[in-house]
Amino acid sequence: MSASDLVEMAIRSVGRSEVLTELPLAFTAITRSYVSGTRGLARWSGLGDHAVRETVGPEGGLSEFKFLWTMTRGTASPTVEDRDSMEIRYQSNTRTRHRSTSSKDFPSLLGQGGLEGLGALLALGGRKELVEGNAVTSAPIGERAQQVLAKGLKTLSTLDAGGSTTESGRILAMLDPGLDLWAEIHGEKPRDVAMDPLGRRAWHLAVLCGLEDVTLSVADVEELTGLSKRGAQALLARMTAANSLLVQKVRQGRTIAYEILWASNYRQNGGYWDNACGRDRIRKARAARDRVIQEVSARRGTGAGYIAYLHSTANPKRDEYLAANPLPADADGVWVALVEAGDELALYGHLRAQEAEAGPVPNTPGVLVGRPAEKQVSQVAAPGKLTEPARESLEAAVVSQELLAEMRKRVVGMGSR
Incomplete structure (x- = not known):
């Protein structure tokens, strides 16, 4: 995997709630390039089979918001020789071919002069060029949100696939969009799911924060995620209801802000750490259903x-x-x-x-x-x-x-x- 791709993906998603379906697939393509197949991509991204097929672009083309390049959409066949699996990859804007937007029209992501500061912050390993050369379409964000984003991107730039043996590997595992923690459950919650899921919008915010403890206002959440004011308030309320230790309301002068304790709750060295990265019962249940479907398809073939x-x-x-x-x-x-x-x-x-x-x-x-x-x-x-x-x-x-x-x-x- 490439940490620079994670940083770029996060920057391109700032203030864009409409890309929320492509992001889990892009994250999976970056961190688990070996995952393929409609059902495999659905399980590891936390999406449904139908959502995956609707999200990826045509074969040999880009998805709607140009985060994904579709190598093949896959072919179903009763014979092994004619069967093909869906394969996608993350489409970086640093490539000269298939750029999603023009770098000449690059607006200020972090406000006046903020981009240069972020470039200096990420000047390791060529990441300064990656950030400054990207074509990102997003409205400027406030100073506090800018500082939170810079801190989160710095964390993302250090992540590797080291597994549970390293701190960065554990952070990467906790940001897995297929975990129960980030699931979108419609209707009654499954009995074997011990915790209330935070949902995909919370996952997007956690990625932008780098799973760090942060303090944000409702307006900051709006700017980072691209949600409306009501949507940002609903997200904070859902996170509070799911985990009472995750969000704490604080007063700063005449304004109200929210402490979001990502690291304290979902990192092993945090004060309220909960091993959520081991809870992927929803994914395992979907995998079991997929095996049955595959067995039936093979028999009927x-x-x-x-x-x-x-x-x-x-x-x-x-x-x-x-x-x-x-x-x-x-x-x-x-x-x-x-x-x-x-x-x-x-x-x-x-x-x-x-x-x-x-x-x-x-x-x-x-x-x-x-x-x-x-x-x-x-x-x-x-x-x-x-x-x-x-x-x-x-x-x-x-x-x-x-x-x-x-x-x-x-x-x-x-x-x-």
């Missing part, structure tokens, strides 16, 4: 599985299919009973048992030549029996050796002329 699906009650168009394809009058009684029951797994098991009894498909047609026609029919007749024309065509396919010898003589004679 086989001949037996597809036939079983068509005849089962799982098929919403089962009645239409059976009306257009009625079972033969002399169909196997066991098969008729299974179709009436409509159990997909039972139908599939019956067909698989017939396949096992028939044995593997021969490599050459010579194996089938000497077999009685009745036996040949039984191997390919599932779930019903072959009609008389089909049996006749199978018998006609057996060619005598004398006829083959005569045909070879003719071919050889024509080639010698």
Whole structure:
């Protein structure tokens, strides 16, 4: 991963609430470049499968807000050879190709003269050039919000993928957008989720703050996140309700501000540390559901599985299919009973048992030549029996050796002329 990409991603998101769906995917692409597939990206970014497909851009193109470059959108297929997985990467503005906006139109992100100060702060490892050369579209922010952002970006610039062995690795793990802590849950909270999630807007604010303890006013939260005043107030209220130790109201002169104790609550060396980075039950539950979906897709990708699906009650168009394809009058009684029951797994098991009894498909047609026609029919007749024309065509396919010898003589004679 590249810490400079994290810094750039955070800067480009300041004051832009509309990019909130692309940010978790961009964070995942930066920190876990090995994650691919619609379901994999959905689990690690905390989004749904449908949201991922709606967010990424066309194949070989950029997403709407140009945080993501789509290498491939993936292809679903029952055969492994034709199956493809969705792959995306973070699109940096430091690249000369596919810039999201023009650097000539770069407005002041941090107010008059603030950008140079931030550039000096991040002058390590080429980050000064990265910040100053970016094309960011955002309104200027106040002095206090500017100081908080500078502190947060400095923390982001030091993060690495060191895992739980380093402080920066632990911070990076806690900012994982797929954790229960940052989940968006609609309706009743799952029983196995011990804490109330803070939500994706809180995750965005935590990234901009670098998971540092900060003091912000409602206006500062508005400027950093791009939310309206009411939206910023609702975010602070939700965070307070989810964790009473996270947000503390303080008075500064005649104004009210809020201490947001990110580090104290969600860093291991914090005074109120809670090991939220180990709580990814929502992701694990979604992974379990995804495995079931994948198993069903793989089964229905086989001949037996597809036939079983068509005849089962799982098929919403089962009645239409059976009306257009009625079972033969002399169909196997066991098969008729299974179709009436409509159990997909039972139908599939019956067909698989017939396949096992028939044995593997021969490599050459010579194996089938000497077999009685009745036996040949039984191997390919599932779930019903072959009609008389089909049996006749199978018998006609057996060619005598004398006829083959005569045909070879003719071919050889024509080639010698």
